[in-house]
Amino acid sequence: MQKAPADLLDTFPNPAPERDYWIHIGIPEFTCLCPKTGQPDFAHLDLHYVPGARCVELKSLKLYIWAFRETGAFHEAVTNRILSELAAVTDPRYMRLSARFNVRGGTYPTITVEHRASGWQPAPSVALPETIG
Secondary structure (H helix, E strand, O other), X not given: OOOOHHHHOXXXXXXXXXXXXXXXXXXXXXXXXXXXXXXXXXXXXEEEEEOOOEEEOHHHHHHHHHOOOOOEOOHXXXXXXXXXXXXXXXXXXXXXXXXXXXXEOOEOOEEEEEEEOOOOOOOOOOOOOOOOO
């Protein structure tokens, strides 16, 4: 019996919780089903986050993503669901998920959703000089 997607997510302690740093995970093989036609929808997911106390474990993330293959969902709904479930288990300082869906009906929809921990602000960017050489 297949578990619900959220039940598959596992985490581990952030190895550097004292520091803000970016994690980027590209997920090129996301598949779900169109809730109207039952046809498969394919997307490339880009997950970016600044971890809090926990990071998502990659094998569990892969299994979590695979669990959507038989799920009927509108693009907007499934992208928001994934972000909400990932944020719930990792409690990140910041998280952004972009879902770039393949063409369907002549359109290429991209859905981008964000989560920000209450009160968290990113450190100011540092502009480094160009190197000459």
